[in-house]
Amino acid sequence: xxxxxxxxxxxxxxxxxxxxxxxxxxTRERGRVxxxxxxxxxxxxxxxxxxxxxxxxxYNLAGGKSLxxxxxxxxxxxxxxxxKDLxxxxxxQYLAEALNHFVVEEDAxxxxxxxxxxxxxxxxxxxxxxxxxxxxxxxxxxLAGYGPDLCSCVICGETVPRDNASQTDIxxxxxxxxxxxxxxxxxxxxxxxxxxxxxxALDYLQHLNAxxxxxxxxxxxxxxxxxxxxxxxxxxxRRTIRxxxxxDLRSAPFMDSLLSPGxxxxxxxxxxxxxx
Ligand SMILES: [Zn+2]
Numbered sequence: 398x399x400x401x402x403x404x405x406x407x408x409x410x411x412x413x414x415x416x417x418x419x420x421x422x423x424t425r426e427r428g429r430v431x432x433x434x435x436x437x438x439x440x441x442x443x444x445x446x447x448x449x450x451x452x453x454x455x456y457n458l459a460g461g462k463s464l465x466x467x468x469x470x471x472x473x474x475x476x477x478x479x480x481k482d483l484x485x486x487x488x489x490q491y492l493a494e495a496l497n498h499f500v501v502e503e504d505a506x507x508x509x510x511x512x513x514x515x516x517x518x519x520x521x522x523x524x525x526x527x528x529x530x531x532x533x534x535x536x537x538x539x540l541a542g543y544g545p546d547l548c549s550c551v552i553c554g555e556t557v558p559r560d561n562a563s564q565t566d567i568x569x570x571x572x573x574x575x576x577x578x579x580x581x582x583x584x585x586x587x588x589x590x591x592x593x594x595x596x597x598a599l600d601y602l603q604h605l606n607a608x609x610x611x612x613x614x615x616x617x618x619x620x621x622x623x624x625x626x627x628x629x630x631x632x633x634x635r636r637t638i639r640x641x642x643x644x645d646l647r648s649a650p651f652m653d654s655l656l657s658p659g660x661x662x663x664x665x666x667x668x669x670x671x672x673x
Contacts, residue, residue: 398459398460398461398466399459399460400457400458400459400460400468401426401427401457401458401460402426402455402456402457402458403422403424403425403426403427403430403455403456403458404424404425404426404453404454404455404456404473404510405422405423405424405425405430405453405454405456405510406422406423406451406452406453406454406493406510406513406514406517407420407421407422407447407448407449407450407451407452407454408421408422408423408429408450408493408494408496408497409421409450409493409497410448410449410450412438413433415438416435416436416437416438416439416442417433417434417435417436417437417438418433418434418437418438418448419431419432419433419434419464420432420433420434420437420448420467421497422456423493423496423497423500423509423510423513424456424505424510425505425507425510425511426505426507427503427505428500428501428502428503428504428505428506428509429497429500429501429502429503429504430458430465430502430503431464431465431502432456432458432461432464432465432466432467433461433464433465433466433467434448434466434467434470435466435467437467443469443470444467444469444470446470446472446475447470447471447472448467448470449475450490450493451476451479451486451489451490451493451517452472452474452475452476453472453473453474453475453476453514453517454470454471454472454473455470455471455473456469456470457469457470474514474517476489476517476518476520476521478521478522479517479520479521483655484526484652484655484656485520485521485526486520487648487651487652487655487656488520488526488527488529488530488652488655488656489516489517489520490648490652491530491646491648491649491652492513492516492517492520492530492533493513494646494647494648495533495534495537495638495646496509496512496513496537498638498642498644498646499537499541499641499642506540508540508610509537509540511610512533512536512537512540512610515533515610515613516529516533518613519532519533519613519616519617522617523616523617523619524617524618524619524620524621525619525620525621526656527621527627527631527656527657528605528616528619528620528621528622528627529616529617530652530656531601531602531605531630531631531634532605532608532616532619534634534635534637534638535602535605535606535634536609536610537638538575538634538637538638538641541641543575543637543641544575544606545570545575545576545577545606545637546575546576546577547570547576547577547599547602547603547606548577548603549576549577550576550577550578550579550581550582551571551574551575551576551577551578552578552579552582553579553581553582555579555581557577557578557579557580557599558596558599558600559579559580562580562596563596564595564596564597565596566580566595566596567580567583567585567593567594567595568580568583568593568594568595568596568598568599569582569583569584569585569591569592569593569594570591570592570594570602570633570634570636570637571590571591571592572590572591572592572633572636572637572640573590573640574590575637577594577599578591592629592632592633592636592637593629593633594629594630594633595625595626595629597622597623597625597626598622598625598626598629598630598633601622601626601627601630602630602633602634604619605619624657627657628657631653631657635649
């Protein structure tokens with residue numbers, strides 16, 4: 398049996414049989430890999446800790462008939478602060494689920510691994526976990542090839558916002574085209590594809606988008622915006638992701654209920670009817 402070593406983060410863990418787990422890892426070296434961890438649910442298993450969801454570890458795997466087998470595992474980072482805070486844990490589960498929708502088996506993309514690790518560190522430390530999630534969504538879309546152009550209108554190419562912009566201007570994000578719309582072309586009431594953005598919400602997303610993977614310390618310090626701005630930014634990116642994956646993220650409603658409890662209950666309904 399061919400053996401190989403990978404560094405990975407456990408995206409999912411599913412109990413199998415009486416004492417086994419099937420784990421889905423996102424690895425730096427091979428992208429997504431699924432493997433069986435035999436006996437990992439026994440109380441004294443050496444594999445148990447490293448096979449917990451949202452744990453980063455070093456794994457030795459052996460090629461099996463249908464599934465690879467975890468032969469050794471060592472915890473690198475268990476992100477202990479996440480486990481003490483339900484809302485941050487819910488956010489971290491959302492990050493893992495979102496990434497899982499954008500990747501396929503055995504397609505290495507080391508930047509996605511770096512992003513997931515950065516996202517989990519941010520969920521532990523960020524002043525505003527909701528801002529950390531928005532930043533992660535922007536980076537995930539970009540690395541998947543769908544990063545929205547937030548600085549110019551996708552229809553006319555004009556820079557947004559204009560130099561003489563007013564705080565009351567209404568912009569939008571075109572969910573299907575993945576880009577901003579200027580005040581002349583944004584029509585959130587007329588087109589379901591247009592997710593409304595106020596001046597402040599556009600500014601907030603532009604500011605987040607300017608922070609690359611190397612800027613996580615700065616992202617951790619970005620303060621939370623107003624509830625209205627946060628809500629519009631969340632809706633615009635959520636709808637963009639839903640459009641790209643053609644479905645819903647199961648962990649999103651629980652995370653939203655903890656990280657943004659003041660959100661209007663019907664905010665996700667208009668688009669669901671066409672995409673979900
Ligand atoms: Zn325009």
